[in-house]
Amino acid sequence: MAPLERFRNLCIIAHIDHGKSTLADRLLELCGAVDPREMRAQYLDSMDIERERGITIKLQSVRLEHRGHTINLIDTPGHVDFGYEVSRSLAACEGAILLVDAAQGIEAQTLANCYLALENDLEIVAALNKIDLPAADPDRYAAEIEKVLGIPADEILRISAKTGEGVEELLDAVVERIPCPTGDPDAPLQGLIFDSHFDQYRGVVSSVRVVNGTLTTGSRLRFLQAGAVHDADEVGVRLPDPTPVASLGAGEVGYLIAGIKDVGEARSGETITTAANPAPVLEGYQEPKPMVFCGIYPIDGDEFPSLREALDKLRLNDSSYTFQPESSGALGFGFRCGFLGLLHMEIIRERLEREFNLSLIATAPSVQYRVHTQAGEVLIIDNPSELPPATEVDHIEEPYLRATILTPTAYTGTLMELCQARRGDMIKIEYLSPERMELVYEMPLAEVVTDFFDQMKSRTQGYASLDYEPSEYRRSNLVKVDILLNSVPVDAFSMIVHKDKSYGYGLRMTEKLKELIPRQLFDVPIQAAIGGRIIARETVKAKRKDVLAKCYGGDISRKRKLLEKQKEGKKRMKNIGRVEVPQEAFVSALRLDD
Amino acid sequence: MTATSGVASPFGVYVHVPFCTSRCDYCAFATWTDRPHLMDAYVDAVCTDIGRSVAAGGHPEATSVFFGGGTPSLLPGASIARILAAIPMARDAEVTVECNPETVSADLLTCYVDAGVTRVSFGVQSMVDEVLLALGRRHDPASVERAVALARAAGIGRINLDLIYGGAGETVAQWRTTLDATVALGPDHVSAYALTVEAGTPLADDPARHPDDDDQADKYLLADEILGAAGFVNYEISNWARPGQECAHNLLYWSQGDYLGFGCAAHSHRHGRRWWNVRTPDRYIDLVAAGGSVEASAETLSPEVRRIEGLQLALRTGQGVPESSFSAEDLDELGPLLEPGGAGVRLTREGRLLANEVAVRLR
Numbered sequence: 001m002a003p004l005e006r007f008r009n010l011c012i013i014a015h016i017d018h019g020k021s022t023l024a025d026r027l028l029e030l031c032g033a034v035d036p037r038e039m040r041a042q043y044l045d046s047m048d049i050e051r052e053r054g055i056t057i058k059l060q061s062v063r064l065e066h067r068g069h070t071i072n073l074i075d076t077p078g079h080v081d082f083g084y085e086v087s088r089s090l091a092a093c094e095g096a097i098l099l100v101d102a103a104q105g106i107e108a109q110t111l112a113n114c115y116l117a118l119e120n121d122l123e124i125v126a127a128l129n130k131i132d133l134p135a136a137d138p139d140r141y142a143a144e145i146e147k148v149l150g151i152p153a154d155e156i157l158r159i160s161a162k163t164g165e166g167v168e169e170l171l172d173a174v175v176e177r178i179p180c181p182t183g184d185p186d187a188p189l190q191g192l193i194f195d196s197h198f199d200q201y202r203g204v205v206s207s208v209r210v211v212n213g214t215l216t217t218g219s220r221l222r223f224l225q226a227g228a229v230h231d232a233d234e235v236g237v238r239l240p241d242p243t244p245v246a247s248l249g250a251g252e253v254g255y256l257i258a259g260i261k262d263v264g265e266a267r268s269g270e271t272i273t274t275a276a277n278p279a280p281v282l283e284g285y286q287e288p289k290p291m292v293f294c295g296i297y298p299i300d301g302d303e304f305p306s307l308r309e310a311l312d313k314l315r316l317n318d319s320s321y322t323f324q325p326e327s328s329g330a331l332g333f334g335f336r337c338g339f340l341g342l343l344h345m346e347i348i349r350e351r352l353e354r355e356f357n358l359s360l361i362a363t364a365p366s367v368q369y370r371v372h373t374q375a376g377e378v379l380i381i382d383n384p385s386e387l388p389p390a391t392e393v394d395h396i397e398e399p400y401l402r403a404t405i406l407t408p409t410a411y412t413g414t415l416m417e418l419c420q421a422r423r424g425d426m427i428k429i430e431y432l433s434p435e436r437m438e439l440v441y442e443m444p445l446a447e448v449v450t451d452f453f454d455q456m457k458s459r460t461q462g463y464a465s466l467d468y469e470p471s472e473y474r475r476s477n478l479v480k481v482d483i484l485l486n487s488v489p490v491d492a493f494s495m496i497v498h499k500d501k502s503y504g505y506g507l508r509m510t511e512k513l514k515e516l517i518p519r520q521l522f523d524v525p526i527q528a529a530i531g532g533r534i535i536a537r538e539t540v541k542a543k544r545k546d547v548l549a550k551c552y553g554g555d556i557s558r559k560r561k562l563l564e565k566q567k568e569g570k571k572r573m574k575n576i577g578r579v580e581v582p583q584e585a586f587v588s589a590l591r592l593d594d
Numbered sequence: 595m596t597a598t599s600g601v602a603s604p605f606g607v608y609v610h611v612p613f614c615t616s617r618c619d620y621c622a623f624a625t626w627t628d629r630p631h632l633m634d635a636y637v638d639a640v641c642t643d644i645g646r647s648v649a650a651g652g653h654p655e656a657t658s659v660f661f662g663g664g665t666p667s668l669l670p671g672a673s674i675a676r677i678l679a680a681i682p683m684a685r686d687a688e689v690t691v692e693c694n695p696e697t698v699s700a701d702l703l704t705c706y707v708d709a710g711v712t713r714v715s716f717g718v719q720s721m722v723d724e725v726l727l728a729l730g731r732r733h734d735p736a737s738v739e740r741a742v743a744l745a746r747a748a749g750i751g752r753i754n755l756d757l758i759y760g761g762a763g764e765t766v767a768q769w770r771t772t773l774d775a776t777v778a779l780g781p782d783h784v785s786a787y788a789l790t791v792e793a794g795t796p797l798a799d800d801p802a803r804h805p806d807d808d809d810q811a812d813k814y815l816l817a818d819e820i821l822g823a824a825g826f827v828n829y830e831i832s833n834w835a836r837p838g839q840e841c842a843h844n845l846l847y848w849s850q851g852d853y854l855g856f857g858c859a860a861h862s863h864r865h866g867r868r869w870w871n872v873r874t875p876d877r878y879i880d881l882v883a884a885g886g887s888v889e890a891s892a893e894t895l896s897p898e899v900r901r902i903e904g905l906q907l908a909l910r911t912g913q914g915v916p917e918s919s920f921s922a923e924d925l926d927e928l929g930p931l932l933e934p935g936g937a938g939v940r941l942t943r944e945g946r947l948l949a950n951e952v953a954v955r956l957r
Contacts, residue, residue, distance in 0.1 A: 549832075
């Protein structure tokens with residue numbers, strides 16, 4: 001057998017909770033890769049957050065041996081935020097396992113990734129998982145997969161990753177159906193980096209697919225997009241424990257450690273070659289492009305330097321978010337951050353809090369607007385408080401998405417209602433099967449980032465799934481709503497919204513703040529305004545009494561301490577328009593807005 | 595009881611009686627309903643504790659003694675007498691016992707007078723049946739009238755009535771009824787407290803019954819109006835007295851005077867050191883029996899903290915504080931909450947309602 005013929009490089013395409021991690025666990029066991037005594041559930045999940053939430057954003061890749069063949073299993077992130085990462089993982093493979101829950105059917109995201117795999121000429125081995133569940137209906141979902149992807153229903157395997165049923169047959173099918181890699185071992189080195197993570201002891205560890213040539217330990221490498229030169233300190237394969245090898249040949253998959261401190265220098269899609277004999281860049285590289293923005297602030301202002309340090313450090317690990325300092329009258333000093341999507345935003349924030357022990361508050365997510373001024377300039381704005389006065393704005397454009405929703409037919413009505421309320425234009429509606437429907441809408445991204453996903457899930461008992469891709473910028477009737485406290489704007493609550501929704505936003509925020517702003521010694525108006533026009537108003541009535549309790553002998557110390565605490569609290573209050581507001585009030589208002 | 599003459603600086607003794615027949619659900623005081631069997635041992639322990647304190651010396655004659663609780667009137671009269679006998683007292687000492695109206699009898703009150711009690715403070719709370727019921731009190735307005743009459747007949751010269759306002763469901767009209775009925779009973783002192791939600795009480799867990807600030811403010815103003823018209827002078831935020839009938843014991847607290855507390859959970863203060871006893875009667879009894887200290891914890895105030903505390907306390911009273919205790923900016927902001935008077939400036943009626951807001955600005 002020629003060296004390459006025994007290799008199979010493949011990825012798993014699966015929706016969150018369709019059993020990807022469990023399947024990986026079974027494969028590890030079946031191939032004898034992990035000592036049974038060291039086996040634990042979700043073995044390849046790399047982050048605590050993943051294991052805790054029971055979701056897998058991305059598994060570690062692993063090399064398995066099965067019946068004389070070497071299988072490199074590469075994962076694809078199962079979330080819409082990481083579409084670009086998916087495309088890089090697919091580029092490293094010749095085939096894919098499509099894993100679908102036999103009780104739920106294919107999900108929008110999985111379908112989108114599958115289409116992408118087909119476009120990349122990947123061979124797809126489809127498997128319906130969880131056939132041990134009473135609710136499993138493999139015949140129905142096999143027919144559905146046949147209809148949407150053209151994979152004959154009788155070729156679709158039926159497995160239970162939990163019990164192990166059919167998993168061996170799945171491995172056999174992988175070996176049989178997925179082609180072996182090709183590549184010219186004698187050509188100059190071309191390697192594709194499809195994942196990098198930061199290890200605190202080793203620096204950046206990159207996953208690499210050697211496309212042509214040979215990647216040799218100790219060789220001097222050029223990272224073509226980053227324009228940097230590094231030595232290949234260690235080249236190896238994951239069994240799944242990292243195991244150094246002398247070299248990786250064309251068609252092989254492994255890892256590379258090259259003394260890099262910042263994952264930004266070894267991004268997904270990066271091409272490596274030898275410094276001595278360089279080859280051209282591989283196609284398809286993109287800079288990560290943040291789509292969702294928010295301000296992140298430490299709840300305790302003293303933690304600002306720690307937050308800066310944490311953002312710097314975490315970026316070594318995930319170079320796809322951006323941050324720059326900003327300050328807010330309401331929240332103090334913080335950072336404006338950009339993320340690939342909402343889940344990405346949530347993960348980064350959670351990692352900052354967890355791994356760096358910070359308490360943070362985030363402003364409402366925003367998108368990037370193109371503001372055309374009267375003077376003919378185009379400003380790119382992702383922070384509503386930076387929007388110029390309405391009189392200087394000619395018009396504003398906002399990013400749109402093409403959103404695909406797969407849903408049981410019973411929920412079609414409520415979803416159409418939701419999409420319409422979110423300013424969506426229907427592009428397509430089609431039956432996938434008598435029970436399932438595909439809806440395609442063009443929709444503003446801003447409408448999706450404000451709890452669209454949660455709304456969709458709650459309206460459909462969790463059955464609908466969503467995928468989207470950026471489409472274009474469109475001119476919209478957008479206005480900025482300011483929230484004023486005693487006539488002074490509170491920057492953290494300024495929001496760019498569609499004109500039709502401005503009144504609702506103003507009403508909601510003023511009502512909410514009325515509950516949260518403590519009464520002062522004078523009446524405090526809370527107003528929502530577009531430019532100079534007030535669209536909603538509430539009043540926090542002047543405070544008339546505080547504690548009038550008894551002050552007996554045993555109460556004197558307590559009372560003094562209470563007053564001391566109140567005095568301390570007063571010092572920490574944010575002063576906006578003479579109104580003293582505890583930061584917690586702003587924090588609660590932002591939380592309620594989630 | 596020792597009696598001496600001569601003018602000494604005031605010195606107070608507080609005796610805590612941690613027993614009640616039922617617990618009001620807003621109450622956070624150290625009191626128990628399930629330990630009446632401890633009463634005798636408790637009184638013994640208090641007497642022993644006082645005896646040791648006196649024997650250790652440095653125990654001035656008390657110018658005021660206050661039995662608080664709990665429900666001190668649950669103790670037999672003889673027990674009160676025993677405790678009083680253990681305390682060195684000035685000849686004209688003010689001796690107050692807190693009583694629940696339904697627990698007093700002619701015999702008990704006579705016993706008090708014989709033991710030297712000069713003043714009783716009745717926990718009236720309200721003179722409206724529904725309000726008393728809602729507060730979880732076990733007496734009715736008639737029993738208050740009976741108790742006051744009995745106290746007078748027994749020869750107790752000074753009577754205070756404690757009121758609570760702003761409980762859930764109490765109307766302003768009902769509060770007015772309580773105030774009018776209170777005035778009609780002819781006390782020489784009235785304490786009116788806004789119902790306060792204390793952490794850890796059943797009331798705290800029931801937000802639906804939490805008092806409303808504006809309602810309580812209205813009721814405070816009404817109390818000040820009615821009591822003022824009846825000849826009572828407000829001399830501390832929650833206290834009104836006929837001239838000369840102010841509670842000496844409370845004034846001692848508010849002027850940072852020295853006092854010793856006996857019994858569980860009782861607080862003491864001497865020369866800037868504040869300390870308090872163990873919380874439960876069981877612990878207290880055991881520790882006294884073992885001859886150990888009953889002190890649970892203490893704090894010594896720095897001169898600066900003591901100074902600020904003095905201002906905070908004085909601000910609550912009609913005495914007020916020097917004008918220099920506030921910055922010019924704060925004086926300006928506080929405007930109608932302060933007026934000239936007393937030691938410089940003092941709280942106006944509106945200011946008394948917002949005493950904390952004013953107090954946090956003291957410097």
